[in-house]
Amino acid sequence: MVRAVPAWLRGLAWAFVVLAGLFLLGPLAVVVGVSVSENQFIAFPPEGFTLRWYEKALGTREYVEAFWLSLRLAVVVTVTATLIGGAAAIALSRGRQAGAMETVFLSPLLIPTIIFAIGMLMLWSSTFGPTSFATLWLAHTVVTLPYVIRTTLAVLAEADPFLEEAARTMGAGRLRCLWHVVLPQCRPGLIAGAFFAFNISFDEAVLSLFLRSPGHNTLPVQIYGQLEFSPDPTVAAVSTLMILLTIALIMILDRLLGLNRFAKA
Amino acid sequence: MSDLSLSQIHKSFGRTEVLHGIDLDIRSGEFVSLLGASGCGKTTLLRIIAGLETVTRGTVRIGGRDVTGLPPEHRDIAMMFQSYALLPHLSAFENVRFPLRMRRRGSRAEQAERVERALETVRLADLGHRRPSQLSGGQQQRVALARAIVSNPQILLLDEPLSNLDARLREEMQVELIEIHRRLGLTTIFVTHDQDEALSLSDRVVLMNAGRVEQQGSPREIYAAPATSFASSFLGSANLLPVTVGPGPVARLADGQQLAIPAGQATPGERLLVLRQEDVEMLPAEKAGDLKARVAIRVYLGARHRYMLDLAGQRISVMAANSLLLEPGEEVALKVGRILLLAR
Amino acid sequence: MTARRETLLLFAPGLALLALGFLLPILRMLMLSVVGPDGITAVHFARFFQDSYYPSILWRTVRLSLIITVLTAAIGFPLAYIMSRVGLRLRLWLVVMVILPLMTSVVVRTFGWMVLLGRSGPIASTLRDHGLVGRGFSLMHTETAIVLGMVQVLLPFMVLTLLGSLARLDPRLEEAARTMGCSFLQSFRHVVLPLSLPGLVAGSLLVFTLSASSFVTPSLLGGARIEVLAASIYKSVTQTLDWNFAAAQAVILFAGVALVLIPYLRLTARHG
Incomplete structure (x- = not known):
């Protein structure tokens, strides 16, 4: 690390980091504040302290149903994206023409989601009719796939390329080699990819808005609808619960893999 | 300046x-x-x-x-x-x-x-x-x-x-x-x-x-x-042997062998004997030397040989010309050139 | 089973998914943008450029995206640099500070800005208390609101992209520059900046693309009157139900993004 950075600049850097932190985290803190405020209307700073908005949110059928829908969706998407993405990543890590294939598999990251969203809506409606849970499943799996592939590839890139050959010389057949050697190596990448897939699917709003079917809203779409028309502190309570879920996810990820890994990269 | x-x-x-x-x-x-x-x-x-x-x-x-x-x-x-x-x-x-x-x-x-x-x-x-x-x-x-x-x-x-x-x-x-x-x-x-x-x-x-x-x-x-001793071991490959000096201008090794030392260094007490590779000459066992040791390992280096010798319960390393060829287990006589003693 | 067969088998589900769930929808959208009642037509595109309404939306989208990209880079670069040069423990906390908002739903973050910028939010009430603005003042439904919200939403993407390239930069290079007479700021200009330029370009393109195509934050913070292209597409899909026109707008958006992306991809491909 470079020492001898002028003192005034160090001070400035600290002030800058604090301001950036406020800017990044402020909007989240505000939502949490509103969710426990006694004020009937959305206002900040909060007045008093109450948990009744949480009570109200948990008693509202739309929110509860939206939560279960989002959860179900995120779980199936995570499973499918991890399976398919993991397999593709293993194949990519061996491939000779990996470059072109990799671009193909990461292309959903390059194309704006909204463009993909309306394409999906148009294709689905013309082939299968009204959109359903399956539409969202398919669409979310496509957009989360690149994340699984990227995290898994990153792990495999650091692995010893001769491990597989070594295993073969020790008498492991192809399948056993895949199971006992390759998969354990992929594990951290697959876990990280699965977390991102779950998080993205659970929080995703654009695809879900375009592809929603009447009466079946995911949680972000439900919140979006409320914000568009009549935001009240109940939305803040639901939003706070989503923030808490994110924090929980980050903590679990840290426990399983250690965030150091991401900090070093 | x-x-x-x-x-x-x-x-x-x-x-x-x-x-x-x-x-x-x-x-x-x-x-x-x-x-x-x-x-x-x-x-x-x-x-x-x-x-x-x-x-x-x-x-x-x-x-x-x-x-x-x-x-x-x-x-x-x-x-x-x-x-x-x-x-x-x-x-x-x-x-x-x-x-x-x-x-x-x-x-x-x-x-x-x-x-x-x-x-x-x-x-x-x-x-x-x-x-x-x-x-x-x-x-x-x-x-x-x-x-x-x-x-x-x-x-x-x-x-x-x-x-x-x-x-x-x-x-x-x-x-x-x-x-x-x-x-x-x-x-x-x-x-x-x-x-x-x-x-x-x-x-x-x-x-x-x-x-x-x-x-x-x-x-x-x-x-x-x-x-x-740090300086002597860091500079040049020196062998360090614990010895006891005195009485008289003599250093006694751990196995009882005695080595005559210059009178100027003969302050009695526990010392470290520094034997640099180039200060030690190997001779066939029958010749008269200052110390006796036994060959443990011989390494061929091309221009010469390196011998690892057992001396007073320790391994020391010595160089020898190719003209002298000794097998592991053989006895060898050592002629010591310069003698240097350090505080232990 | 041969190695080749196994590799193909591993690729198959992914390729099938991308073909059915990604390629086909895009193709379908492209097709819809050029078909009318009487076959192939450019009428939907012509409609976009018929009067100044839609071009002005396009221009606003581009303009706001540029402003957002520049601001994100201006805040993100120093932040990423500081993160890359502090100790590992502090860096970990800063990474959490960046990814916590990133991993929180855009809808929730935008809600936070709605509270902050609204009529009864802290900014408006502070200004009001000092008599600087009138009673009805609110930053909501302004371009400023969109820019503020979008910069916060997209800053993590910029920071993480830059952090990747800055962390790979050998700190010895900066030290060497210092021993050759550079002040801290000069070493920043002559060493850090030129060497992290690829990361800065990549981050800017990412932010520009995401910004040009995002619609949750702009439509909630900008309201119905300050429309961006993505919001207009959403309106065509859900309200006026004119899917051909929606597709045409999406193609225009895509073309705009590609116009920016392709030269960059070529450039990076050439320089490895």
Whole structure:
């Protein structure tokens, strides 16, 4: 690390980091504040302290149903994206023409989601009719796939390329080699990819808005609808619960893999 | 007049003190090596001289001026890094010009002329247009050297500059460094963990150990008369044997063998006997020697053999000409040339 | 089973998914943008450029995206640099500070800005208390609101992209520059900036693309009157139900993004 950075600049850097932190985290803190405020209307700073908005949110059928829908969706998407993405990543890590294939598999990251969203809506409606849970499943799996592939590839890139050959010389057949050697190596990448897939699917709003079917809203779409028309502190309570879920996810990820890994990269 | 003067330099990282009060004066034009194992604090000391690290306590003076609190850019120094630290986005020429540009030395034309001269000095005159990535390791190293000498700094700092080269290139560069130093007369501080390098290049060797100066002196002095067991084992492959001196001018080894020693070193007590490889001659067992040992392992080195011998319950290493061929298990007589005893 | 067969088998589900769930929808959208009642037509595109209404939306989208990209880079670069040069422990906390908002739903973050910028939010009430603005003042439904919200939403992408390239930068290079007479700021300009330029370009393109195509934050913070292209597409899909026109707008958006992306991809491909 470079020492001898002028003192005034160090001070400035600290002030800058604090301001950036406020800017990044402020909007989240505000939502949490509103969710426990006694004020009937959305206002900040909060007045008093109450948990009744949480009570109200948990008693509202739309929110509860939206939560279960989002959860179900995120779980199936995570499973499918991890399976398919993991397999593709293993194949990519061996491939000779990996470059072109990799671009193909990461292309959903390059194309704006909204463009993909309306394409999906148009294709689905013309082939299968009204959109359903399956539409969202398919669409979310496509957009989360690149994340699984990227995290898994990153792990495999650091692995010893001769491990597989070594295993073969020790008498492991192809399948056993895949199971006992390759998969354990992929594990951290697959876990990280699965977390991102779950998080993205659970929080995703654009695809879900375009592809929603009447009466079946995911949680972000439900919140979006409320914000568009009549935001009240109940939305803040639901939003706070989503923030808490994110924090929980980050903590679990840290426990399983250690965030150091991401900090070093 | 001394170009660099360090007094009572202390440095701590967190709670660990890594330099415990270093005093050092370096004369103008002197070539000084800081020699020591990794972690001894030699690189930290070099970085303190450069201004890349701050001191916890102590004073750094360059050319009589107190520069302790000054950042590197305000010290008249140049440093060559172990990794060369060439700027990858600039050509070799621009890399060498960089210190002149930053220190605003001379006009553009003058700078170009000095860069050309520096590149000629390191024999790279026609590769100035290349990027570092288009140069071999040895060439990169020369660019780094040219960049370090181009500004004619008051002090030239070299941080293990030869350690990334293969053996042949390293010897070549050593000769070149000696030549450049003789020609330009720059005050040079050279950090290395390689004793041969330190001995062959420098006017003075400063041997460091665990954040302290263990011993300093000319290469000859420090090799011939190591002051401590650390110094003797670090410089040259010496075998160290515990002995008991006295009564009389005699040293007794652990197995009871006795060795006559010069009267001047015969102060009674527990001592360490230093046997350098080149001071011990191997003879067939039937000849008269000073000590007896037994062959454990023989290693063929081409020009000669290295023998590992069992002597007084210890393994020692000795060189022998190819004309003498002994098998493991055979007895051997040793003739000891120079005898050196250290406090235990 | 041969190695080749196994590799193909591993690729198959992914390729099938991308073909059916990604390629086909995009193709379908492209097709819809050029078909009318009487076969192939450019009428939907012509409609976009018929009067100044839609071009002005396009221009606003581009303009706001540029402003957002520049601001994100201006805040993100120093932040990423500081993160890359502090100790590992502090860096970890800063990474959490960046990824916590990133991993929180855009809808929730935008809600936070709605509270902050609204009539009864802290900014408006502070200004009001000092008599600087009138009673009805609110930053909501302004371009400023969109820019503020979007910069916060996209800053993590910029920071993480830059952090990747800055962390790979050898700190010895900066030290070497210092020993050659650079002040701290000069070493920043002559060493750090040129060497992290690829990361800065990549981050900017990412932010520009995401910004140009995002619609949750702009439509909530900008309201119905300050429309961006993505919001207009959403309106065509859900309200006016003119899917051909929606597809045409999406193609225009895509073309705009590609116009920016392709030269960059070529450039990076050439320089490895």
